[in-house]
Amino acid sequence: MPEITLHVNGLEHRLDVPDRMLLTDALRQRLGLTGTHVGCEHGVCGACTILLDDQPVRACLTLAVQADGHRIRTVESVAPSEEELHPVQQAMRDCHGLQCGFCTPGIVMSLLALHEQEEPPGPEEIDETLSGHLCRCTGYRNITEAAHRALGCAGHAGPADAAGHEHEGAGR
Ligand code: FES
Ligand code: FES
Structure with missing residues (x-):
């Protein structure tokens, strides 16, 4: 069983994983990071998307061994604090x-x-x-x-600020 090192949300983890273990399973089952969801498990739904070296990746299509040595971010890392949202x-x-x-x-x-x-x-x-x-x-x-x-996209549905101000017609 290969030993791999995953850098997840700023922490380093050494894990022994089966060759064919999916990254979703390593994150959810081994590291308890259940914010990465598993829907289709074949790359269609996008629920399992994480950032691998800052690039969005389907974790259900990635083997844990392929992430060895790479930097991973999951949804658990996104909010700046418990009181504040990104x-x-x-x-x-x-x-x-x-x-x-x-x-x-x-x-x-x-x-x-x-x-x-x-x-x-x-x-x-x-x-x-x-x-x-x-x-x-x-x-x-x-x-x-x-x-x-x-994303501050002018000319679309709302104001360009990303600060979370109320805007009209937002799904009410
Ligand atoms: S679980 Fe659907 S794309 Fe990964
Ligand atoms: S699947 Fe329920 S909010 Fe998107």
Whole structure:
């Protein structure tokens, strides 16, 4: 059984894992990071999205051994503190971009990657990113509003600030 080192949310973990263990299972079962959800387990729904070296990746399509030595961020690392949400999370909350919340961690991680990129994303890039996530509850409109608000996309559903101010028509 290979020993691997995972750098997860700023902490280093040494783990013995079976060759074929999925990264989702390593995160959820070995490290207790159950915020990374598992839906389809074949790369379609996006619920398992994490950041691997700052790039969004389907953890259900990644073996734990492939992440050896790499830097991983999961949804548990996103909020700056227990009292404060990240702007992406705040926008999801303000725009009612979730209902059951199953799809939400994956969406937050994909939007976080866009939020951190040097070049601000345009509306098409945001929509393209969201097209990689399935949601069974919301009908997507509020998720889209939240994403455009958080990423400061002018000319779309809401104000360009990502500070979580109320905005009209946000899924009420
Ligand atoms: S669980 Fe990974 S994409 Fe659906
Ligand atoms: S909020 Fe329920 S699946 Fe998206």
